[in-house]
Amino acid sequence: MNGNTTRTRIGAFGTIFVASAFAIAGGLPGLLAAVVVGVSWYALPSIVVFTIGQFALGALVSPEQTPLLLVIAEGGLLGILSGATAETNRSAQSTAFVVGCIALFAVGSWASYHWLDSIWRTTAVLAVAVTVGAYGLHRYERIALGLVTDTPPPDHE
Amino acid sequence: MHVTRRYWTALTLATLLAVAAVLLVQPLLVVGAAGIGAWLLVHQALFVRTVTRTNNGLSVTQSVTREQVIVDDEVTVTFDTELSRAVAGRVEVAATLPLGAESPSESGRQVDIEADGKDGGTTFTVGWPMAGRFEFGQPTVTVTDELGLFESTFPAEASKPLVTVIPRRPRDVHVGEGGEKVATAFGDHKTGDFGLGLDPGEIREYVPGDTLRQIDWKATARSTVPHVREFEEETDRRMAVLFDHRASMATGVTGETELEYARQVALAFVEYARSEREPLGLYTIGNEGITVRYRPTAEAESYSKIQTALYDLTPMDSSRSSSEQRREEAAEPRDIRRNADRLQDDDSPFGTNLRTFFATAETYVQHIADDPLYNTVRTQLAEIEGTVTAVVVTDDRNRAEVREAVTLASQHCGEVVVLLAPRVLFEQGGLTDMEAAYDQYTDFEEFRRDLAQMDGVAAFEIAPGDRLDALLTANTPGRATTTGDK
Numbered sequence A: 001m002n003g004n005t006t007r008t009r010i011g012a013f014g015t016i017f018v019a020s021a022f023a024i025a026g027g028l029p030g031l032l033a034a035v036v037v038g039v040s041w042y043a044l045p046s047i048v049v050f051t052i053g054q055f056a057l058g059a060l061v062s063p064e065q066t067p068l069l070l071v072i073a074e075g076g077l078l079g080i081l082s083g084a085t086a087e088t089n090r091s092a093q094s095t096a097f098v099v100g101c102i103a104l105f106a107v108g109s110w111a112s113y114h115w116l117d118s119i120w121r122t123t124a125v126l127a128v129a130v131t132v133g134a135y136g137l138h139r140y141e142r143i144a145l146g147l148v149t150d151t152p153p154p155d156h157e
Numbered sequence B: 001m002h003v004t005r006r007y008w009t010a011l012t013l014a015t016l017l018a019v020a021a022v023l024l025v026q027p028l029l030v031v032g033a034a035g036i037g038a039w040l041l042v043h044q045a046l047f048v049r050t051v052t053r054t055n056n057g058l059s060v061t062q063s064v065t066r067e068q069v070i071v072d073d074e075v076t077v078t079f080d081t082e083l084s085r086a087v088a089g090r091v092e093v094a095a096t097l098p099l100g101a102e103s104p105s106e107s108g109r110q111v112d113i114e115a116d117g118k119d120g121g122t123t124f125t126v127g128w129p130m131a132g133r134f135e136f137g138q139p140t141v142t143v144t145d146e147l148g149l150f151e152s153t154f155p156a157e158a159s160k161p162l163v164t165v166i167p168r169r170p171r172d173v174h175v176g177e178g179g180e181k182v183a184t185a186f187g188d189h190k191t192g193d194f195g196l197g198l199d200p201g202e203i204r205e206y207v208p209g210d211t212l213r214q215i216d217w218k219a220t221a222r223s224t225v226p227h228v229r230e231f232e233e234e235t236d237r238r239m240a241v242l243f244d245h246r247a248s249m250a251t252g253v254t255g256e257t258e259l260e261y262a263r264q265v266a267l268a269f270v271e272y273a274r275s276e277r278e279p280l281g282l283y284t285i286g287n288e289g290i291t292v293r294y295r296p297t298a299e300a301e302s303y304s305k306i307q308t309a310l311y312d313l314t315p316m317d318s319s320r321s322s323s324e325q326r327r328e329e330a331a332e333p334r335d336i337r338r339n340a341d342r343l344q345d346d347d348s349p350f351g352t353n354l355r356t357f358f359a360t361a362e363t364y365v366q367h368i369a370d371d372p373l374y375n376t377v378r379t380q381l382a383e384i385e386g387t388v389t390a391v392v393v394t395d396d397r398n399r400a401e402v403r404e405a406v407t408l409a410s411q412h413c414g415e416v417v418v419l420l421a422p423r424v425l426f427e428q429g430g431l432t433d434m435e436a437a438y439d440q441y442t443d444f445e446e447f448r449r450d451l452a453q454m455d456g457v458a459a460f461e462i463a464p465g466d467r468l469d470a471l472l473t474a475n476t477p478g479r480a481t482t483t484g485d486k
Helices: A007-043 A047-060 A067-087 A090-115 A118-145 B003-023 B025-056 B215-221 B258-276 B300-312 B322-329 B333-344 B348-357 B364-367 B374-383 B399-414 B434-452 B466-474
Strands: B058-064 B069-072 B074-083 B090-094 B110-113 B119-127 B133-135 B141-144 B152-156 B162-166 B173-177 B196-205 B227-233 B238-243 B280-285 B290-297 B387-393 B415-421 B458-465
Touching: A007 A047, A007 A067, A007 B364, A007 B458, A047 B003, A047 B090, A067 A090, A067 B025, A090 A118, A090 B025, A118 B003, B003 B025, B003 B074, B025 B152, B058 B090, B058 B215, B069 B227, B069 B387, B074 B110, B074 B196, B133 B434, B173 B258, B196 B364, B196 B415, B215 B374, B227 B348, B238 B374, B258 B280, B258 B300, B258 B415, B258 B458, B280 B300, B280 B374, B290 B300, B290 B458, B374 B387, B374 B399, B387 B399, B399 B415, B399 B434, B399 B458, B415 B434, B434 B458, B458 B466
Parallel strands: B069 B162, B238 B280, B238 B387, B387 B415, B415 B458
Antiparallel strands: B058 B074, B074 B119, B090 B110, B090 B141, B133 B162, B141 B152, B173 B458, B196 B227, B280 B290
């Protein structure tokens, strides 16, 4: 899918962080998960590696018991996900913007989970936020390009 | 903005994480879903910025080498694009051609500006298979982000060249003799003679020789000097146009064939006859004989019918009848006589055997008798009463038959006007070798003069004036003798 963006330097560092966190936190299953993430990073697109890593993280790391390892692993996954952006956009500002926004969303969703105390509500809020944001950007682009006119649609009687 | 398959895949993974988070009651998976969702939103925001920058900073120039062309000609289009600043992402700018224009594949008229690039350009040719006025459309810009998640297409502001495509048709129709234009070919013939008749003409002073009955007594009484009144001579002159539209008249590029030029001249005769209210007839000649026949008449609608018939004429297909093929192979009598003279003194077995074949011209006569043009003259002109002006419109392909047909026409008619299209001036590539073309034209001119020397016959050439000028100019002493085909 996204084959050209998987193996970046930032992604490599991220993979090392994730694999280390898994190995430390999960024992033998953690080692196995570390290998899977490493191989995935080599062979699969970054977005897929991120998803696999997120599932593995949920299975291996308990947030209450090992918050430091959780932060390291999530940081590594963030590196995997944003590595391609850093390589393609080349601008440090763009990369910082991408990383910052992802981190903000992740922290925000975690905070809303604790505030709402409900996973499905948190998921619903997230879905609404992404949908509204995507549609808003789409409309903004149409207007910026002058492709939206004030002409009312013709009457259909 | 359109999202790609990659976008949907990423969104599916985010959804998978979210659903798994709800089912497994695992809040970390919601964080993952939020990460992917944020990743998509951020890249969408970056893409929107790229698109707006591209839209604001892109300038496109499209220009054409010629704004007026003839059907089937080509125009070279120069297409240049420039961004005021480089953008992240791939930008493709494609020229939008008018409907009806033909060009190579779309990639040939498209400029790609890679990430960090600022400009690009291309040239391509556009064909115009139909006539009309065509305006280029606004170029289309397609922007794709570097991760391949989004794509946006929008029109760009640019100059929109207007191309006028004019149909191929006879231009600069030349009717003349030996390269010199004449104006009297279009149906003018001697009229207005005074003599016996019913329509009163002018009054003039008496001169010795005038008869007594011509004296106008009223005018004489008024002026006290003898005056005579003249009457316009009555004429029953009729014009018959014999128009050849056999396959050979298709020679030339589409719209500028021998037939097209001949048609223009024939239509001029129709206009002349209409203005003079002179009875006009039309006989069109195909491969096997007459295809349209209108006997000479001065009825108003007959001129329109003849005009329509002329407009409807197309060259016959090139499948030649056997008789036509035989005629082309037949030599003219003067050639036969010349060869026979040569063989008179040849006593070798070769000469003796060949003399037999030149002893009679029966074969030649048979060939000519089969000719549609000759047959039309023989059967149709003889039926027309009164003084007939025959107008024969054809080309110089079958000279023997033209000569015989004109000879016969001159016997039947008071006047014969022959309008000939020289093939060399119509053939594609005919002027590639100017010297050879000039030789052919000289040969044609000799043939035309032969015809013009007959009693009551006027022979003219019909040709594209520009090509004839090019031929004659190139062969004028002191000028280049070989130039390209115009």
